[in-house]
Amino acid sequence: MDTASFWDVVEGRAEPPPVARLLGFRLMHVDPQAMTIETGFTATKAFLNPAGHIQGGMLAAMLDDTMGPALVATLDAGQWAPTTDLHVQFHRPALPGPIKGHGRVVRRGGSVAFLAGELLDAEGRTVATAVATASIRAS
Numbered sequence: 001m002d003t004a005s006f007w008d009v010v011e012g013r014a015e016p017p018p019v020a021r022l023l024g025f026r027l028m029h030v031d032p033q034a035m036t037i038e039t040g041f042t043a044t045k046a047f048l049n050p051a052g053h054i055q056g057g058m059l060a061a062m063l064d065d066t067m068g069p070a071l072v073a074t075l076d077a078g079q080w081a082p083t084t085d086l087h088v089q090f091h092r093p094a095l096p097g098p099i100k101g102h103g104r105v106v107r108r109g110g111s112v113a114f115l116a117g118e119l120l121d122a123e124g125r126t127v128a129t130a131v132a133t134a135s136i137r138a139s
Contacts, residue, residue: 006072023062030073035105037070043096053093060088063130066101067115071134078139085133094127111136
């Protein structure tokens, strides 16, 4: 998602991407100056693995959809920033229901950014954390 598309979604002029809708993505707060974001997701029973927990790939997608927009909110018009590396740690099983995301840009250079994020369950317990690298590119 480029910067213009991101702000169109934030300001209600455009629909979120299909994967964001699938994840039940909600933007709670974004602060481009602080390079932080708060997101919400709705984990449904469709996300369950055979053990009855939210499948790890779904949690990884939620983390990517938290950290990436924290960076995109800081980009200049005409830039975009695909994730080039994503490392996720799963702390406890996640169950269907609300999941809250916190993301931040740890460090941003001219062409590379380092990101960090976490997901919390309805009780405020950390279910997963991640670090990522993104490549800042011109459209």
